[in-house]
Amino acid sequence: MAGTQPQPPGPGASSEQVEERSRWWWWIVVVAVAAAVVLLVVQPWAEHQTEPPPGSTPSSASDVPSTPSSAPSPTTSTPAPVPGADAVFDETTLPTLFVTDADLVAAVPAAASSPLQPGIGAGELPWGLPSGSTIEPASCTTAATVVADEPEAFDARSSSNEAVDWAQRVTVLDDGSDARAAFADLVTTVDACPEYSQVNPGIDGSSWVAQPAIEGQGAYPSIVQERTHQAEGSTLPEYRGHMLVGNTIVTWTATALAADADPDAALATLGDPSTLNAMVQARAQQAVGGLG
Incomplete structure (x- = not known):
């Protein structure tokens, strides 16, 4: 929009006006460069991936989806054998x-x-x-x-x-x-x-x-x-x-x-x-x- 763009100093502009307009151009350039960097990094038009593509190998342990650890299977304790449970006595012993x-x-x-x-x-x-x-x-x-x-x-x-x-x-x-x-x-x-x-x-x-x-x-x-x-x-x-x-x-x-x-x-x-x-x-x- 022409009404918002800074105009080059016309003939007869004072040195203060020329310096002020130069500062405006400098800030416009800085803002434009920063915006370009942000767009390159974020890339809002690109599709974001929250999980690795199929067949890919996670690069670190933190990339592996966590799975709940399985509870240890219950164990059945076997009673200790009674000493002498199979003892055999007779009339002599x-x-x-x-x-x-x-x-x-x-x-x-x-x-x-x-x-x-x-x-x-x-x-x-x-x-x-x-x-x-x-x-x-x-x-x-x-x-x-x-x-x-x-x-x-x-x-x-x-x-x-x-x-x-x-x-x-x-x-x-x-x-x-x-x-x-x-x-x-x-x-x-x-x-x-x-x-x-x-x-x-x-x-x-x-x-x-x-x-x-x-x-x-x-x-x-x-x-x-x-x-x-x-x-x-x-x-x-x-x-x-x-x-x-x-x-x-x-x-x-x-x-x-x-x-x-x-x-x-x-x-x-x-x-x-x-x-x-x-x-x-x-x-x-x-x-x-x-x-x-």
Whole structure:
């Protein structure tokens, strides 16, 4: 537009006018050059690419579109095998599962109060109930006999003094599978039988009232329960436990003999049931280790 373009100085223009018009031309040139540079850089007419063309290789890691990282796949932990879960005992090796008098003295306060005397010896107690005896209710029979049918091998031991009677039985099944099934049946029976009695022909029987069994801690599956044993006019508190070791079920009973004592005080002389279970567990681990 002619009206906006600076005109060259006409004849007779003063030096100030000439200088001012020169400055205008200088600024116009600068602005024009700057505009050209911007247009060359930006190129508004050119198509912009926000992603590399197909087949091109990104020049740097920052050019690679980010993808969400996949979550780690869940892993299933395999339980550690129980030491001795496949152990096989027989009538010649089952005696190694019995705790010793030294074990009792070290773990049971009442056992350390006076010397222990042997009670039941090797081979003296046959498996099962005495001839003619029954358990009532009959559904609780295995709570007393441990297994329903005569096992492959069986033996028992006991020791006592004036304060405690310790009895232990080892029941040997054909193999580990039979023992696991028998132990599961035993646990079910114990849970279902908080009270049961042994009826003996011609003599007084015994009865037991039991608290719910708790799971024992250790290498081998086990349960422990608090019971009250009534026999021949006496009421005695005791702990009874069962443990699965390979193809055997180890059963133990610790009875406090202080008949006139408060039940809680009498139980305290036996120590904590977890300590009793730990003692039996430790002996079992040694027995398993000795199998070779």
